[in-house]
């Protein structure tokens with residue numbers, strides 16, 4: 001189906017399942033090359049990144065660890081501006097090669113606020129992998145190292161991303177009309 005309704009909004013198909021899966025494979029291949037001989041720790045940001053993190057992780061051939069943390073900065077279709085950690089980080093990051101896994105970087109505020117907290121733990125390296133990047137919406141300068149798709153500044157749902165709790169199960173990504 002190319003047009004769907006989630007709550008009160010209508011969305012058009014934007015990225016097909018095949019397009020997403022192909023790009024995830026390419027990102028994983030790049031990470032496999034870049035981290036050859038290392039053992040990166042992926043920190044996936046819940047809730048939105050769970051699907052991307054799982055698909056990316058399945059494509060890895062390097063030894064790797066993964067953990068999940070929860071930050072909240074979005075309510076409905078507007079950023080609330082507050083970053084709250086509700087599931088803490090238990091792993092010790094000292095000396096580790098850390099890769100943050102995000103579903104989408106929008107203004108950059110979430111990661112801009114969160115990265116210094118990780119930096120204090122002195123990981124050996126700290127990189128960002130995001131499936132989507134709204135680079136034209138950047139307010140807080142941030143340069144994700146692995147980007148699936150640079151997308152326009154329009155609200156999207158699907159493949160883990162929700163609109164007020166719904167739409168995460170969609171295999172494709174849809175853009176609001």
Ligand code: 5GP
Pocket residue numbers: 048073074079102103104105106107108109110111154155156157161162163
């Ligand atoms: P930032 O802090 O970069 O402005 O926003 C990051 C968070 O905002 C993402 O992790 C995501 O939860 C949410 N977000 C930003 N844009 C969108 C969007 O188009 N759709 C959805 N579902 N969430 C978004």
